[in-house]
Amino acid sequence: MAQLPEDGRPIFVQIAEKIEDDILEGRLMEESQVPSTNQFASFYRINPATAAKGVNQLVDQGILYKKRGIGMFVTEGAQEIVKQKRRELFYEQYVVTMIQEAKKLGITIEQLTEMIQERG
Amino acid sequence: MGQILEINGLTKAYKDVTSIYQMSFTLKENKIYGLLGRNGAGKTTLMHMITAQLFPTCGDVKVFGEEPYENTRVLQQICFIKESQAYPEYFQISDVFATAKSIYPNWNDGLANQLTQDFQLPLNRRIKELSRGMLSSVGIVVGLASRAPLTIFDEPYLGLDAVARGIFYDRLIEDYAEYPRTVILSTHLIDEVSQLLEHVLIIERGELLFYEDAESLRSRIYSVSGSSEVVETYMKGKEVIHVEKIGSLVTVTLLGKKEENNKKQAESLGLEYVPISLQKFVVDLTTKSREKVVKGQ
Structure with missing residues (x-):
């Protein structure tokens, strides 16, 4: 669980x-x-209808596919689809929020770039 | 999808108090509903009328399209597990299960045995010798193993610890997934069950305040905090559920509209936006707003 x-x-x-x-x-x-x-549903202790909604969303995006009477499988090329999708979100989710927080703290863009380079 | 319960203008009035007032709603087949509200809100009265244990003052109840009163065909499809279920004291646990088996056509022995083991119930012990927790477990076994098309749990967990409640939730989800039925869960432990619910009904003072898809309601409830002036500007034209003040800091609980981006709007004003749980929402909704005065400021 x-x-x-x-x-x-x-x-x-x-x-x-x-x-x-x-x-x-x-x-x-x-x-x-x-x-x-x-x-x-059992694993996350959620309503099965909710779990189905989540899974179906991935079917619609071509990440999973149904084999009739057998179950649900990962599509060939799914990893690339997910990567592409996440890259598009990456800017909004991480870069924009990071810059906002940095501004609040008085960290300049130069300092920020330096931190990223040090870490990477 | 079929309707299994239809309630119309239902009212229950006693001499000086009305516990249910003009309530109307329908429940659909094979969904899990949460019936939420404070003690005394009318939940138990409502459930007693649905299960034909109490006559309404006016209005009507139809279960599976029929009146439930003295209607065996309907009643054998309803399993109602109450907070303090009374079984004959001289019964052994196994007698309770045998009786339930004779009443409910969908009773499943395999599931009953599995649950008996899960809850470590001594089958030949008499009811009067059971602890409060064991009695609650007996109720849960009956409620799940009967696989009744309408199963109602009214605070089934008196005396059950977190582990035993966890077993209940796990078995409920597993069995419901395989054998769908309509379940009504009435409970105060909203945080524990909120993700199991497909729809929620919130009752306060005998009236139905909310009846909504759980996911949709969850997405609409939130709180914002900040200095009172900014919060007041933000609050204009919005549905405010609850206001709490600590010095110059104000936190308000709000009910947003689905299509609005409340988060962006709040954050652009420099307010702190926090999504809240269903439990906090119900508590705030049913508590009068109060001003907290922090001393020494």
């Missing part, structure tokens, strides 16, 4: 993201079977 955080985002979005993370980090390989929506 795992608990999803109460962060104001819809639960089905959080479920879809968890599955995407597993694909990105190689825990779920392309063409391998993913747990059923009922298994997701």
